Amino acid sequence: MACLYPVRQPTSSGGQPSKSTTTTTTASAATEYTFQAIPSLDLELDMGPAFAGQTSCFDRPDSHSSPPGCLGLIPMPPLAVSAPLTAASWNFVSRLIATHLHHAMNIIRDAPRLFVLENRVPWSHPLLYHDHMPRSMEEAMSSCALYLAKNSANGPIILRTVDARLRDLLAAPEPSTPLECIAHVQALLLYNIIGIFDGDINARATVEKTQVQLQRAAKRLLAFITFDPPQAAVPDALYAARAFWEAWVFMESARRTFLISLYFMHLYYVIVGTPSRHCDERKYLNRYWTISASLWQATDPQEFRRAWQTNHFFLARVGSFSELLAEAHAEDIDDFSQIFLSSLMGIDEFRNWMDSRSQSVEVGAATVAPAQIMQTV
Incomplete structure (x- = not known):
């Protein structure tokens, strides 16, 4: 099945989280969350023969539910690719951004500044390029740095x-x-972040031109990633502990x-309403990452x-x-x-x-409520 998204017509042409060794299972005590649907989108995917008979996290289900552990984008009846987005659809996208995506967009928008000033972004550890930066x-x-001076x-x-x-x-x-x-x-991501959040129309066009390259680069990176849950303990010997930590820094x-x-x-396709050219890689969205601010923010092997x-880590x-x-x-959530x-x-x-989940969270030298963190990002 092909990926189908609504697009604007030119006007001229009329897993499931895993627990640490100290946690216990309480899955029934919490609610599952999924992305809310954008009306009139058919997000059926061509998963390939290897996934025949399996339900994709982005497939169109028969009911308003998603497979366990999946990112459920619940679409409505399909709309032809050539159909324009209606005003109601754009209003829905605006509401979706305001209610669900705005905070994430602010974090992503800040990545170029963070990278220049602190040598890190939320998806790249500050010590990743400690010995060598390509x-x-x-x-x-x-x-x-140039863009920050614009x-x-x-x-x-x-x-x-x-x-x-x-x-x-x-x-x-x-x-x-x-x-x-x-x-x-990561370099492609930074250029794309500059492009999508800049008001210049040519910068926005750059994002569209590089989507295929970004997908290919991400798929190439996948060959070096393992998603097996960690089994080994951190070694006691300092040299071995450092090697373990550095390997974790790269893999995470x-x-x-x-x-x-x-x-x-x-996010880009949601915002601009253009069709995805290669969406089969999205089946990998169920791969895990580690949620533990204390692991991510450790500054030496002993602290790690x-x-x-x-x-606890998840x-x-x-x-x-x-x-x-x-x-x-709340302290666990980076x-x-x-x-x-x-x-x-x-x-x-x-x-x-x-x-x-917390009365207060330490941020630098100040102690603020978690809600204040949300408002200041």
Whole structure:
């Protein structure tokens, strides 16, 4: 089955989260969350023969329910690809952004600034490029720094410069090593984030032109990712502990980078209403990432080992958060996890959940309520 999305006609042509060793199963105590539907969308996918007879997380179900553990986009009766989006459909998209996607969009929008100032983004650990940063990311960092300096006087020149560096990235040989592959995807993401959130029409057009390349880069990265639940304990010996931690830093960054790439592509299609050209990779949205702010924010092997041994962590899959919602605390939820949780639950309900799971959360030197975190991102 082909992917069908509504598009505007030109006017001229009329898993399921896994528990840590210290948690207990309470899946029945919480509610499952799915993305709300956009009316009149047929999101049937061509899953290929290997998935024959299986239900995709984006397939059109017979009823308003989604398969267990799936990201359920519940579509309405199909609409021809050539049909224009109605005013009502655009109003629904606007409401969906306001109620479910706005917080995630703010976090994603801030990625170029975070990368320049703190050498990190929610899907890339700050120590990922500690020893070596591939050229693609060096160019992306300088492009982000340029973009942060953009104003009304230098805007056109800076956008041309950023676009030229993106063209250089697209013309470069395909990366081959794991670090080069993850850097390539992350660089493409940063250029796309600049393009989709900039008001310049040419910058927006750049996003459309690079969607296929972003999908290919994400698929290439998938060859280096494992999604097996962790079994081993962090070694006691410092050298071995450091090697374990560095391997985890890469793998968790790769998992998050892969997932945010698919999320970003879907977000783009939702916003602009254009058809996806290659959507079969979306079946991988049920792959997990680790939810544990203490693991992600550890700054040395000892701190990481303590967090691994003493703290709860969850292996969360998109659309299946029962155990997480029943057992996690607001302190466990980092920015990357906020992207998916706020999108799936809805921003208000996510804020209420954060409030209910903690009286206060430390942010830098200040202590603020979780709701304030939502308002300041």
